[in-house]
Amino acid sequence: MAEAAVINASPLIFLSRGRCLHLLRLVADVILVPEPVVVEIRAKGDVDPTAQGLASTPWLRESLGVPAPPLIASWGLGAGESAVLALAQAHPGMEAIIDDLAGRRCAALLGIPVRGTLGIVLTAKQRGVIPAARPVLEQLIESGLYLSRQVLNTALQRVGE
DSSP: OEEEEEEOHHHHHHHHHTTOGGGGGGTEEEEEEEHHHHHHHHTTOTTSHHHHHHHHOTTEEEEOOOOOOHHHHTTTOOHHHHHHHHHHHHSTTOEEEOOOHHHHHHHHHHTOOEEOHHHHHHHHHHTTSSSOHHHHHHHHHHTTOOOOHHHHHHHHHHTTO
16 A cells, blocks of 8 residues: 555545545545635535545645646646546556546546546455445446446446445
């Protein structure tokens, strides 16, 4: 497990809505939340479960981050995705937790380790933290996570479900 990882808003939102925020601890001891992601989450108000999770979870740490280098900026990603990738690139080996496909492609191009919400749940199943991935993923889908049935079924096959 890494010492720190950096997360974008969507995985944080889905995992907090699905009451699965604790699964992030499988990735790293500390999860950095760049300022643009914090701003996006806090814009939803204090009663939002993600804003509450951010405020009450000590291992979720707000980070000022670093400016996005020109290559990342050229991808036209959102402020959160750009901040996540810039911070991960500035710390070689740091994993980026991001669901956005364009952001994941940019990470791959830059050699940044990347994992999404689906990958976190599959890791939890593989490590025996949860008995089955399907119910957790179905809960996350009900909370707004989009996964096609094909992607869902293929992923579940990889963990023996």
